[in-house]
Amino acid sequence: xxxxxxxxxxxxxxxxxxxxxxxxxxxxxxxxxxxxxxxxxxxxxxxxxxxxxxxxxxxxxxxxxxxxxxxxxxxxxxxxxxxxxxxxxxxxxxxxxxxxxxxxxxxxxxxxxxxxxxxx
Amino acid sequence: xxxxxxxxxxxxxxxxxxxxxxxxxxxxxxxxxxxxxxxxxxxxxxxxxxxxxxxxxxxxxxxxxxxxxxxxxxxxxxxxxxxxxxxxxxxxxxxxxxxxxxxxxxxx
Numbered sequence: 348x349x350x351x352x353x354x355x356x357x358x359x360x361x362x363x364x365x366x367x368x369x370x371x372x373x374x375x376x377x378x379x380x381x382x383x384x385x386x387x388x389x390x391x392x393x394x395x396x397x398x399x400x401x402x403x404x405x406x407x408x409x410x411x412x413x414x415x416x417x418x419x420x421x422x423x424x425x426x427x428x429x430x431x432x433x434x435x436x437x438x439x440x441x442x443x444x445x446x447x448x449x450x451x452x453x454x455x456x457x458x459x460x461x462x463x464x465x466x467x
Numbered sequence: 468x469x470x471x472x473x474x475x476x477x478x479x480x481x482x483x484x485x486x487x488x489x490x491x492x493x494x495x496x497x498x499x500x501x502x503x504x505x506x507x508x509x510x511x512x513x514x515x516x517x518x519x520x521x522x523x524x525x526x527x528x529x530x531x532x533x534x535x536x537x538x539x540x541x542x543x544x545x546x547x548x549x550x551x552x553x554x555x556x557x558x559x560x561x562x563x564x565x566x567x568x569x570x571x572x573x574x575x
Contacts, residue, residue: 351511384564394555394566409563443512453502453559455523457511 349373351458359434369427369444382447383427389440436465473567479575486543488570490556495536497560503541507552
């Protein structure tokens, strides 16, 4: 059974760095083709893909946020970590991690998401 | 980036009725790399359709997808009470992956 769960702070202050962890089970990120992405959804807005890391440790970022994002993995712990620097109130939203089996494949499993509010 | 526009924003129907949801892309979606997801509050989004028309594992056959190029449709043939949710389309054929803004399917 594949599961993913996001964890991290519910509240961060402007200019701070956000660190989110995706802990998964039921698959290995060392399996050829496996990928995990981060996706967010600001309140009332569309889902927005942020970053992807694959089994080979290749990383891809949303161009507009590339300077602020870092994605990494710990295969032994079955975790993927996303850091986002210089947080702003517009970054408020629900953050999801999701799995794809191949870079050009749909997200077949998602976590339930974690709500992050950016406010002083 | 490819912009996906879903319509209608809200669809009010009764159980047993047929639902037709639309997703229009600002440019052609490569190889019909178009997916549909169902999302209920507090739950993880659920993959319904991929490749524009292929049902994901375990998805009932009342859900069907069609379309190509820039126009795609999700059809739910006979609505069950558990089908009332928000539905998103997504293209995964070009970077960045993009999503539509969603259609809320509510009980009339």
